[in-house]
Each structure stands twice: as structure tokens, then as C-alpha cells.
Amino acid sequence: MAKRLFDIVCAGLGLLILLPLLVVLALWIKWDSPGPVLFRQERVGRFGRPFHIHKFRSMRKDAPVVGPQITVGDDTRITRSGRLLRMAKLDELPQLWDVLRGTMSLVGPRPEVPRYVALYTPEQRELVLSVRPGITDPASLQFRNESEILACAADPEREYVEVILPIKLQIAGDYVRRASLRTDIGLIFATLRRIF
Template structure:
């Protein structure tokens, strides 16, 4: 209950304070490339329930037909505006709305697409999906350069499934086991610190 109240207060405050920035980003996306401002994608949420995550669109509208669901290095599908939005993580800001509506939390395991969740080991799946997914978590901080790591692999998809995803799952499960408002605050501060260093 305390975590949900914490999420509601911070998400509402964030949307209110960031409203001018959100509008400027939306305008920039519309001027930069053809297509909608927001990108919606099905992800797997708490208890395995599917939901649609909201992000600012950073790729061409035909991106799903042109490549894999993971982003690899300097992906040619990414728009000019999208490169900066991704690098600064500003594309994730619309997820504050997902927090308000109860589909996500500020801190929690990052939600995956159904295709990859189907590959989760049953024990880890049960743990990771027992809480609301989050905008940030320890695994996200550890893999801020994920697309560059995958770009350096001979087979990026295989590298993600066999190396990156299992490591992220272990970190996510470790977070769930010790989750508290204190740990959430630490993750939020670490995330803000990482963004400032960028």
C-alpha cells in the first residue's frame, strides 16, 4: 500500500512538473518523422497479465517489419529525434502514465514482450512477475549500454536470450526479494545520477 501511494504521488508530480517538456518532445517527434507521437507495445505485467506500455516513438513507423524486437547498436530504424530521446531515456517518460493507471511502478523489474517471457525459467518467472513492472530497476542500471553490447555480439538475438536476459532476470529476482521503499529510493537516485552523468 505504501509503495503504491509513493508511486501515485511521484508519478502525478512528475507528469505535472514535466508537462511542458512532454509537449515539446511530442512536437519534436511530429516534426521529425512521419507517424504517431507515442509508441504502444504489448508487455507482460504483474501475474503475467498483458498490458500496453507507453513510450515516445523513437523509430520509424514500419520498424517492426524491418527488424527484431531488440534494439542493436546504431539501429537504422531509429529516427533523428529518437537517438537523443533514447540516449537520455526521455522516451520512457510516458510510462509515468502507466504508473498512474496501475500497470507499472516507478521501480520494479522491466516488463518484457511475451515472446521473451515465454523463455523465463518457471521459478524466476514466478518471482519476477509477482510485482508490478517498473520504469527503472537495478538491471536497467547495469545494462544501460545494452544495445552496444548486443551490437558487438556475433548473434545479438542469441546473446540477449542466453546471456543478457538471464543476468537481468537474476538481478530482477534479487530486487523483488529485498524490495522496500528504501531500496526504491536508492534505485531512483541511482537512475537520476546515471542520467546526469550522461
């Protein structure tokens, strides 16, 4: 209950304070390349329920049909505005709306697409999907340079599935077991430090 109240207050204040920046970023994205301002994608949420995550679009509008679901290195699908948005994690800001809607939390395991969740063991599904997915989490901090790591792999998809995903799930499980409002606040500040 305290975590949900914290999420609502922080997400609401965040959207209110950041409104001018959100408008500027939306106009920049629209000017920079054709397509919608927001990118919506189905992810798996709490208790395995599907939901649509929202991000500022950082890739060409045809990106989902011309490339993989993972981003690898200097992906040619990324737009000019998208490079800065991704570098500063500004593309994630619309997820504050997802937090208000109750499909996400400020802190929690990052939500995956259904094809990767299908690879979870029953134990991993039960544990990791027992909480709302988050905008940030310990795994996001550890794998901040994930696309660069995948760019060095001979087979990026295989590297993600066999190496990175299991580590992320281990970290997510550890987070869920010890999660508290105090640890969440610490992770939020750690994320802000990494960004700035």
C-alpha cells in the first residue's frame, strides 16, 4: 500500500513538473522523423497479465518489422533524436503514465516481451511476476550498456537469451525477495546519479 501511494505521488508530481519538457521532446520527435510520438509495445506485467508499455519513439516507425526486438550497438533504426533520448533515458519518461495507471511501478523488474517471458521457469514466473514491473531496477543499472554488450556478440539474440536474461532474472529475484520502500528510494537515486 505504501509503495503504491509512493508511486502515485511521485509519478503524478513527475508528470506535472516535467510537462514542459515532455511537450518539447514530443515536438522534437515529430519534427525529426515521420511516425507517432509514442511507441507502444506489449509486455508482460504483474501476475503474467499483458499490458502496453509507453515510451517516446526513438526508432523509425517501421523498426519492429525490419529488425529484432533487442537493440544492438549502433542500431541503424535509431533516429537522430532517439540517440539522445536513449542516452539520457528520456525515452522512458512516458512510463510515468503507466505507473499512474497501475500497470507499472517506479521500481521493479523491467517488463519483458512475451517471447522472452515464455523462457522463464515456473519458479521465475511466480517470483518475478509477483510484483509490478518497474521503470528502473538493479538489473537496469548493471546492464545500462546492454546494447554495446550485444554488439560484441557473434549472435546477439543468443547472447541475450543464454547469458544476459538469466543474470537479469537472478537479479530480479533478489530484488523481489528484499524489496522495501527504502531500497526503492535508494534505487531511484542510484538511477538518477547514473543518468546525470
